[in-house]
Amino acid sequence: MSRGKKYQTSAAQFDRQGFHTPAEAIDLVKASARASFDETVELAARLGVDPRKADQIVRGTLSLPAGTGRSTRVAVFAAGEKAAEARAAGADVVGADDLVARVTGEGFLEFDVAIATPDLMGKVGTLGRVLGPRGLMPNPKTGTVTDDVVRAVTEFKGGRVEYRTDKVGNIHLPIGKVSFERSQLLVNFHAVMEEIHRVKPASAKGRYVRAVTVSSTMGPGVRVDPTLTRRVDEELAATA
Numbered sequence: 001m002s003r004g005k006k007y008q009t010s011a012a013q014f015d016r017q018g019f020h021t022p023a024e025a026i027d028l029v030k031a032s033a034r035a036s037f038d039e040t041v042e043l044a045a046r047l048g049v050d051p052r053k054a055d056q057i058v059r060g061t062l063s064l065p066a067g068t069g070r071s072t073r074v075a076v077f078a079a080g081e082k083a084a085e086a087r088a089a090g091a092d093v094v095g096a097d098d099l100v101a102r103v104t105g106e107g108f109l110e111f112d113v114a115i116a117t118p119d120l121m122g123k124v125g126t127l128g129r130v131l132g133p134r135g136l137m138p139n140p141k142t143g144t145v146t147d148d149v150v151r152a153v154t155e156f157k158g159g160r161v162e163y164r165t166d167k168v169g170n171i172h173l174p175i176g177k178v179s180f181e182r183s184q185l186l187v188n189f190h191a192v193m194e195e196i197h198r199v200k201p202a203s204a205k206g207r208y209v210r211a212v213t214v215s216s217t218m219g220p221g222v223r224v225d226p227t228l229t230r231r232v233d234e235e236l237a238a239t240a
Helices: 005-011 022-032 080-089 097-106 118-134 149-157 182-198 232-237
Strands: 040-047 059-063 074-077 093-095 113-116 160-164 170-177 209-216 222-224
Touching: 022 040, 022 182, 022 209, 022 222, 040 182, 059 182, 074 080, 074 097, 074 118, 074 149, 080 093, 080 149, 093 097, 097 118, 113 118, 113 149, 160 170, 160 182, 170 182, 182 209
Parallel strands: 074 093, 074 113
Antiparallel strands: 040 170, 040 209, 059 160, 209 222
8 A cells, every 4th residue: 555755754763563552552653643633543453353243242331541642423312302402411412203214315424423322213213224334323332322411422523433343453542632632542541442442342352452553643553562551650750
């Protein structure tokens, strides 16, 4: 794959094959970001799981302590009082049969998170072929099928993110923006890694966290030493 000059210049600034502490990796990502916009900082982890087995799928949601730095568009499938609550909480799109029809007939997908009340899941379930492949299908395990729509909307608007292993066992998550302070990115990094360790499947064998990389949207990946990803106190002290 041919890379642009900015990417090549950034990649030449450090050893792409070397391992770094989380703090060092974040510093390198911030220093190598050269795009004209505020790039998202992303964490990718390769896990020692077999996602083909249902009991080894790693998925859930977590709230990033420092937020994501981006605006999350939230759609809520709800009717009556719950729809009114969702609108008051700041949901971008709210509807029941009408919203299902928009997704089905118009291909409407201008949202990043979909939340549904349990009573509407029978209708939302018909959208599985559209929402599922895009990671938008509401699911009780991720807190997106709930009667507490106010809490769900507020949390996703405030920095709650959803994660799930892909077909080869990788997890990708945003941990902030390049404009964030180092300490903000670091606390988000550790929040993600602690969550990943917390939800380790009991059936997973061998080394669990096999590789961790941090990068900006347009920048090169920086490898983090997997054995250092849980050193929260030491890393945060380094930012003082």
